[in-house]
Amino acid sequence: MKTLIDSTNALIGGMAAIRRQFGVPAQFPPAVLAAAETAAHRAPTAHVDRTDRPFVTLDPATSTDLDQAFTIERSGSDLLLHYAIADVAWFVDDGDVVDREAWQRGATLYLPDGKAGLYPPVLAEGAASLLPAVLRPAVIFTTRIDAAGNAHLDGAERAVIRSTAKLAYDGVKAADLPVDFDEFARRIEAAESRRGAARVDPPEQEVDALGDGRYQLLFRPRLRAEEQNAALSLASNVAIAAALLAARTGLFRVMPEPDQKAVQRLRQTARALGLSWPDMQSLVQFEKTLNPTDSSHAAFMLAVRRASGGANYVPYRDGIVPWHAPMAATYAHASAPLRRLADRYVVRAALAVANGQPVPPAVSAAFEQLPAVMARADARDGQIDRNVIDLAEALMLQGSEGTTFEAVVTDADEHGLRIQLCELPVVARVHGQGGKPGDRIRVKLTSADPLQHTVTFERAG
Structure with a gap:
């Protein structure tokens, strides 16, 4: 998500120029829209029924592209996180027109004046999104968290779920969440501290109008619910990365520590x-x-x-342990397939590994090609982000x-x-x-x- 909120639309003129400069797509080609519309009607047939589980989503109030839903249960002294991830691969086939367009885009771009999606809205905000009170296909990853906060992938399955509530960071109450939500976050944060992790999640910047055509940049601190929700993705992504590494496959997110000069x-x-x-x-x-x-x-x-130093994606290589320094762990991106192309393939690989099946050849081949595609998407995202901040600073000054x-x-x-x-x-x-x-x-x-x-x-x- 972007780190700048423009609630007063002060940046609208400059944003148009930034969109043109970096070729932000304004819409999807008609053929892609038509194919996505057809795919949206594809009924799940390879999924077990898990509609009895009380899944909920937790996101910004305005979000409609909902990648994750969750519920937590006890297993002795352990906690079991059932993390439902949107089953994008059910709707998008390798090499089809929607897939080819996604490979061109790489990731959803979030800008202060709107987003440019990875997939058409009929999928990303409709049939594939884990919206409440409707049946949705998902891949459920079950991650076991012990008392020390160590995460282990217990299993994965394709399932149909029905989210019971769309919760928002700024309005969620403890009673809305699973009973052990706080304890889950506490264990993950304690494990991070022991590992020496150094995740930095800066607050969002917000353009605030002072009147008389003057503006200031303020910081909106992250809410506690955001921090706790991040622990769900972190635990699942660490557990999935460990399972893929053990299976000698995968695509990993790596990041060095800032060098001495930095x-x-x-x-x-x-x-x-x-x-x-x-x-x-x-x-x-x-x-x-x-x-x-x-x-x-x-x-x-x-x-x-x-x-x-900048994060990158790397495929599995014999004898090399991929490392994400801020996480102080081997790490993979699997929790946002509606917004990142790479996640769709990591989800497919992890689903196969967790069930003792071979990773599909198309997925293994994609792992070799995705680093360049995601690097290009990350670079464009970073350039846009810097230019948006520069725009806001110029407006303020x-x-x-x-x-x-x-x-x-x-x-x-x-x-x-x-x-x-x-x-x-x-x-x-x-x-x-x-x-x-x-x-x-x-x-x-x-x-x-x-x-x-x-x-x-x-x-x-």
């Missing part, structure tokens, strides 16, 4: 934001002290995400040309200085030399152009 830049960013980061404290240790309800801490969390700001240099190279403003969550560049990381300088805003989504500064005297 960590040094983050230390300067912390200084610019007025945060105290002791020299002997690691980045992982410092992250555990952050409070996302504090705007300075939230800005730093966003900087950490931008500083990470427009009208303040000539104003001077305190800043800290976070990096210096032959192109000039990279700076972090001290009073605003804005990262920018200043041309010229004469500075080194850690220097505190004054800069003057010379232009802020929302249409070009650019801001420029120069050194102030």
Whole structure:
């Protein structure tokens, strides 16, 4: 999901330009729409009946492309998570016109003014979405969580489910959720802490209108329900990754730790934001002290995400353990097949492995091709994200040309200085030399152009 909310439609003019610049598709070809409409009427015939289980979904209130539904039960001291994932492969055949279009797109693009889906709405927000009170085909992964929070994949099956409720992060009550929902999240979070995981989930940024054509960027901290819901996907994806690795197959999500140069830049960013980061404290240790309800801490969390080495997909290779450093685990993406192309294939492989069956050849072949496709989709998503943030910053600063700001240099190279403003969550560049990381300088805003989504500064005297 995007990290920027535009509830006032302030970005609408600049968003049109960004959509054109990055070729965001405005619609699906007629042939794809027609094929999806036909597929939407495909009745599930390879699925057992699990409509007796009290599945629920938990998402943003406006979401209609619902990938996951869940219920939790006790098994002695263990917890069993029954995680129903939309069975997209039931509606999309290898090589058909809907599949080919999905391979072109790679992933759903979420922008402040709307999304460009991976699949047509008749599937993504209709027949394949785990909407409430209707029968839906799904793949149920059952993950066992012991008292220490260790996750193990117990089984997987194709099933028909009926979600009993569409719950929203901002309105869900404890009584709406499975009895052990809190305990499940607690165990997963405790296991993460023991592993030394360093997941950083920065708050969303929101454009807020001040009046008189002026705007500000605010942070909306993640709700506790969002954090707990994330534990469901994390546990399932870790368990599925372990099962695939043991079966010597799969497609994995890998991510390195920020390198030393990035960590040094983050230390300067912390200084610019007025945060105290002791020299002997690691980045992982410092992250555990952050409070996302504090705007300075939230800005730093966003900087950490931008500083990470970048995540990639890799297929199984003999003798190599794929590693996701922020998760401190081997990790796979399987929980969002309506929104990520790769997940559809990981789900199919995990379903086969869990039932002692060979992975379909088409899936194994896809694992070799998907890294390049998903890298292209991730790159475009990242470029759009950065340009949207640049647009919002330009909108916020427009009208303040000539104003001077305190800043800290976070990096210096032959192109000039990279700076972090001290009073605003804005990262920018200043041309010229004469500075080194850690220097505190004054800069003057010379232009802020929302249409070009650019801001420029120069050194102030």
